[in-house]
Amino acid sequence: MTASPLFDTQEEQGLQSTVDRSSGRSKLIHSLYSRPTSAIGTSIFLIFLLLALLGPIIAPYAENQQIVSDARQPPSSEHVFGTDNLGRDVYSRVVLGARNILLLAGLGTLLAVLSGTVLGLVSGYRGGLLDEGLMRFFDGLLAIPALLFALLLLGILGPSSSSVLMVIVIVYTPIVARVVRSVVLSVKQRGYVEAARLQGERQSVILWREIFPSVLPVLAVESALRFSYAIFLVASLGFLGVSVQPPTPDWGLMVKESRNYVDQLPWTMFFPAAAIAILVVGVNLMADGIKRFLLAPD
């Protein structure tokens, strides 16, 4: 066959629509809820966000309140997720744990995105030795498995919430920076960026005004994905016992502590583990929806 359907049809390009982002936020929400998968993902995230915000109001018991008489109870109308071996209400601890994990993962992602964006913008725009050096350093960092690296860092810094934050920032900054840099490399060749240079614009103005808006959609998608991985990382570190310490109601920590009783009290492991899984899957589905909206408008 002579022809393959791979030709450039210049004409059709002119017909393509461009998304007007004037009312971007309501359009995003509309788009997320137009597909069942992203609608479910977004709803899951919003429910967990609500738990994190209103946890103390929703939870029937305090996080470390021991009801000795009700210890080791399976799920019932009194304790919907059952109680653990110390008589703590598992439902209350799962609800109250949401704040910890969302805060750590969210704040960590935010900081990683901030530093990754700045480094990616500057590195991609300036190029040269700075770019080369930074990227090779990041390559080195990325060569170490994230969890191993996290354990190493926590071994040095000592286990604490701020250490976990730092781990997330250090592990994810290179990834974000590389994504940002790749967009910068293609955008900085465009006429309007070169025109800005010929107009004597300061570098910071060029980066912020001319280049950053084009990075934003990619960055938003990457942030959502990073966030879901960060949740997983926080939970893993909790499970390994190098994050927050007992008796904090951390989901990963709860799974770890219930290991010894899993044959007798399986619900003490099931519910925090399910919470982790559902949240990670939910955020992932939401990230997919955001990606579809921002990067493939039609």
Added chain:
Amino acid sequence: MTSLDPILSIENLTVAYYLHGEWQDAVRDVSLQIHPGQVYGLVGESGSGKTTLAMAIMRYLGVTGVIRSGKIIFSGRDIAAVSQADMREIWGAQISLVPQNPHSALNPSIRVGEQVAEILRIHLGMGQVAARQYTLELLHQVRLPDPKRVAESYPHQISGGMQQRVLIAMALSTKPQLLILDEPTTSLDVTTQAAILDLIRELIHGTTVLYVTHNLGVVAQICDRVAVMYAGELVEDAPLEELFNRPLHVYTQGLLESVPRLGETKLNARLKAIPGQIPSLGARPQGCVFMPRCWLADESCKERPPLFEFQPEHRTRCHHWQELIDVQAGAPRPTGVDHATLPLQNIPSSVDETAPPVLTLQDLRVHYAISHTLGEFVQRKPARQVEAVDGVSLEIAAARTLGLVGESGSGKSSLARAVVGLVERTDGQVELLQASLPARLSQRDIETLRQLQMVFQDPEEALNPHQTVGSTLRRPLITLLGLSAGEADSRIDQLLQAVKLPPEYKDRMPARLSGGEKQRVAIARAFASNPDLLIADEAVSSLDVSIQASIINLLNELQAGLGTTLLFISHDLGVVTYLSDSIAVVYLGRLMQIGPAGGLLEPPYHPYTEALIADIPIADPGARRAPIRLESETPSPLQKPTGCPFHTRCHRKIGVICQTQAPPWQETADGKRIYCHIPIEQLQAAQPPILKI
């Protein structure tokens, strides 16, 4: 089937795309017939629906396109309704397509020969050996030097022109009944384009062809009959000479008039641009689609005109075709803007010829280093470099236009970018208004930046998509002129007015502008600081001809009004000769010829210039030209020929001296300078390559 029956008969075909949640007609109610042996041209600007029509015949509309109504009768059978499975027997075997972009049409991971042989095996049932043999023969037929080597190559190892030859060989290999050529030369240089057109003309002998293009010059050279499309409708359909000599649709006439004829310059003719732009798919008028841009439009045009038949062979979809005949017979144009009465550009003739030049280049060099491959690194080979600009010296006088012509790879863009400072020059001097320009942009002061501005090629990337037009125009006023925000705002209106855009446009986002409008804003931005020198790098190349004319007129007007000096870079010799006061021709980073624009079309020429002129596609079926075709293609800048860089392709090469010695600069009495070994008297004797215009 008798020989009088058409091979292809399209009847009331309507094709729609699914866009923004609804079906929108991209091609509306088109009928045409292609008879055996005919070369049928389908002409239109972007958005006219010509490619959609061709793709509909191929049934390549994709999931978002559908044939809504009408018939496509191909050798007696309606293929509009045939299943995709049945189309497999027609594709390649009975209808072949040569697509627009050769680069993406070949599979990059399969050797060229195998891709040709595959067709022979599938459609002609040849065996492995026979197919391979016949492949070499086919590659030889399309004049590929060393067919064996080409067959063994991967597509990226051969040039665009060679890729297109391979695709033509593939398309013709099965001797199809209908060959569809979709802009087959659009992405090629003019010299390559001319050679490919020669080849097509020679090989299609007897084959029925549908030739889709936007280029009237190409149509004039190759077609027997032409259909003009506009906004999805077929507006005129006539034999070639008829169409060019007696266009009966206002759009066709406008299209013909918006291209500068060879010999026309800004001093003796104003380009007649068609006002407005092609309406978008959703916004097409109900009546005559051309009505909003038509100077003859009246009440009757609110009704869709039928296809009037002026002669049995000449059809037009215009209510006013009779008036057009009168106008062509010399009657005054009745209403609307009469372009002919607009003043010509009044170049201040009193420009002081002794005034120092605005821009002086002395031996400018721009070299790009090629990083080592691992092998080269291990063997410690010296670093390779591309000498994109290799010692160019020239001057531009105040308020004048220098046209810089060259094909791709000639270094014309590198030259422009080195002058404005977007790339650092390797060597040489650049003086702007007698002051030496630092090589680096960061070392230039604000006043230097103000003096020197640039308009870029691609209007789609010229404007920040996230900024309104107003805020794009505000920046240079603030940074380069030091105006306050308030002062800048009042200037924005003036700038928009200068580029003939309404003041409301300052609140618009670029996505809502057409390509031509974007380029107007880009021009306004470049003129905002009132620069002394403006560099326009292929600034009109990506625009449709009807829009191109208005942008050229605009540049002329602004230049005349402000006294700006212009460096106009283009591959289009026709546009450059129209616009320029003097012209420089570059080839592989070297200047070949420089001199007053008026003398460019007269001998003596540099042999390269001579070939360029001979290869211009002229929109006139009567043009006869000397058959000057360059051999092979531009050598890679990495392996630049010694001596005269042009000697490998030169049709006037005189001997070893061209290979070994750099040519001298020879100067004629009227100030034309030519870089060639051939004595000027001999070059003087050359016939003008275009024998009749």
